[in-house]
Amino acid sequence: MLICESSCVKSGQDFGENKEEKKMRWNRFRIKTRTEAEDMVICALAELGIQGVEIEDKQPLTEEDKQQMFVDIMPEGPRDDGIAYLSFYLEEEEDKEEILAKVRDELKNLSQFMDIGDGSIEESQTEDKDWINNWKEYFHQFYVDDILITPSWEPVKEEDKDRMVLHIDPGTAFGTGMHETTQLCIRQLKKYVKASSRMLDVGTGSGILGIIGLKLGAKHVVGTDLDPCAVPAVEDNLRANGVSADKFDMMIGNIIDDVQVQDKVGYEKYDLVTANILADVLVPLTPVVVKHMKPGGIYITSGILDVKEEEVRQAVERAGLKVVEVTRQGEWVSVTARKD
Numbered sequence: 001m002l003i004c005e006s007s008c009v010k011s012g013q014d015f016g017e018n019k020e021e022k023k024m025r026w027n028r029f030r031i032k033t034r035t036e037a038e039d040m041v042i043c044a045l046a047e048l049g050i051q052g053v054e055i056e057d058k059q060p061l062t063e064e065d066k067q068q069m070f071v072d073i074m075p076e077g078p079r080d081d082g083i084a085y086l087s088f089y090l091e092e093e094e095d096k097e098e099i100l101a102k103v104r105d106e107l108k109n110l111s112q113f114m115d116i117g118d119g120s121i122e123e124s125q126t127e128d129k130d131w132i133n134n135w136k137e138y139f140h141q142f143y144v145d146d147i148l149i150t151p152s153w154e155p156v157k158e159e160d161k162d163r164m165v166l167h168i169d170p171g172t173a174f175g176t177g178m179h180e181t182t183q184l185c186i187r188q189l190k191k192y193v194k195a196s197s198r199m200l201d202v203g204t205g206s207g208i209l210g211i212i213g214l215k216l217g218a219k220h221v222v223g224t225d226l227d228p229c230a231v232p233a234v235e236d237n238l239r240a241n242g243v244s245a246d247k248f249d250m251m252i253g254n255i256i257d258d259v260q261v262q263d264k265v266g267y268e269k270y271d272l273v274t275a276n277i278l279a280d281v282l283v284p285l286t287p288v289v290v291k292h293m294k295p296g297g298i299y300i301t302s303g304i305l306d307v308k309e310e311e312v313r314q315a316v317e318r319a320g321l322k323v324v325e326v327t328r329q330g331e332w333v334s335v336t337a338r339k340d
Contacts, residue, residue, distance in 0.1 A: 026089045027096055028124045031107070034117035035084045039331070040305065041116060042086065043278055044106040048099065050088045057084040083117065089126070114307075144183050145190075147212070152240055164215055167240040168208055169233075181302040184327055184334035185209055185276050188300045192272060192336075193218050200224075200265060200292055202255055202275040202285065207234035207248065209274045214243050218272070221248045222265055224255050256284050267291050274300045279308035283315040290319045293339045298324075302334040309333045 033041050035057050042053050058080045090096050100121065107119045141150035148163045150156060156165055189209065193199070193216040201210045204223030207230070213221055223234060231250050238245055253261035273289050275282060282301050289299060299321055304312050306328070312335050316323055321337035328334075 025092055025125050027092060027094075028087055028089050028126050029096075029100065029103070030122040030124070031086045031088075031103075032118040032120050032122070033084050033086060034115060035080070035082055037110070037114055037116040038084050038086065040110055040114065041107070044110060045086070045088060045103065047278070047280075048102050048106065050099075050103075052088060054087040055084060056087070139178070142178065144186050147186065149178075149208075166208070166212060166215065168206060168211075168237055169240065180329040180332040181276050181304075181334070182208060184302045184329050184332060185274055185300055186212055187327065188325075188334060188336050189213055189216060189272075189274070192298045192300070194271065195219070197271040198222075198269060199272045199274065200270040200289075202273065202289065203277045203281075204230050204234060204250065206230070207237045207250075209276065210234070210248055211237055211241055211243060213272070213274075214247055215241070219247075222251065222270075223248065224251045224253065224261060224265065226252070226254060228252050256281075256288055262288065262291070265292055268294055270294060270297055272298050272300070274302075276302040279304045279312050282312050286312075286315045286321070287319040290321065290339060295339055297339045299337045299339070300334065301336070302332065304333040304335065306331050306333050309335070 031041065038055060038057070042055075045053060090099060103121065107116060110116050111119060139151050141148060141154045141156075143149070146163060147166060148156065148160050149166045149168055152167055152169050186209070189212055193213050195217045197213070197218040199210060199213045199218045199221045201207075201213070201221060201223045204210060204225045205227075207223060210221035210223050223230070231252065234248060234250050235245065238248055251261055251264060255261045255265060268291070270293050273293055275285060275289065277285070282304065286299070286301075293299065299316070301312060301316070309326070312333075313323060313326075316335060316337045321339055323335060323337050325336040326333060327336070
């Protein structure tokens with residue numbers, strides 16, 4: 001299995017032109033770990049600002065994975081040995097020693113409560129790659145129940161014309177809908193979005209949850225994110241789905257501790273809040289989010305590994321919210337709560 005995500009570049013930069021002038025070398029760092037630790041290690045890297053990770057392992061494909069591939073007979077893969085390699089890349093001018101020190105600290109912390117395997121880091125160099133477009137090789141259209149999610153370069157089949165179709169290109173921001181955490185949120189949105197809903201999406205990324213909310217009938221969406229790349233990603237995806245830009249406002253900043261962002265978002269204003277982040281972020285986020293919700297408002301969280309479920313549940317209850325539903329997919333959990 002190989003997963004690629006791209007990194008943010010300056011607006012207007014064209015990787016298709018003057019390739020010889022822009023050719024450069026990258027430092028590649030390959031972490032040896034275990035397949036069951038993949039998600040946690042990737043989450044730890046993301047917390048350090050490392051957003052693009054390649055995964056190499058020998059896990060057999062699920063039936064759902066096979067259905068998303070356009071081949072009749074799958075070749076027999078190698079036997080799963082439980083080992084995974086996670087690679088990330090840094091530009092030559094980046095301070096690799098400082099970043100590597102932080103990565104090693106994170107791996108050491110993780111190893112205290114789970115088996116991450118070897119945890120060694122192998123360094124090499126590689127020639128210039130088109131990081132912005134290489135991920136397209138691995139992203140194909142797929143279904144989340146009755147919703148078809150498709151990239152712009154794949155046509156919608158005639159038999160899918162009557163489905164809800166979401167055109168999504170993550171580009172420079174995270175979020176295609178393929179991950180279990182996003183799918184958990186999508187299913188909850190289908191249950192709770194109403195025609196009059198005002199929605200707040202914390203950690204917007206590509207805008208996938210907000211756009212689905214609007215397609216399901218929500219009146220207006222406000223999104224917040226720490227990554228400036230989310231702004232053009234949301235704009236592109238709104239345009240691709242024929243959704244008016246005035247229905248989706250994007251803000252860059254940390255809603256947890258930035259009062260200006262909190263004021264701009266507004267208080268007791270939202271019928272629905274989604275936060276597909278990480279458990280360690282949801283804990284401090286939740287008591288802040290409550291102030292932005294209307295009485296009766298619904299709070300949908302995801303990005304929670306099953307080992308962190310109780311921690312998030314307690315944070316939700318401490319904030320005065322009532323847990324109304326807990327849903328699961330694989331090792332991931334979504335906690336949905338209501339503000340009474």
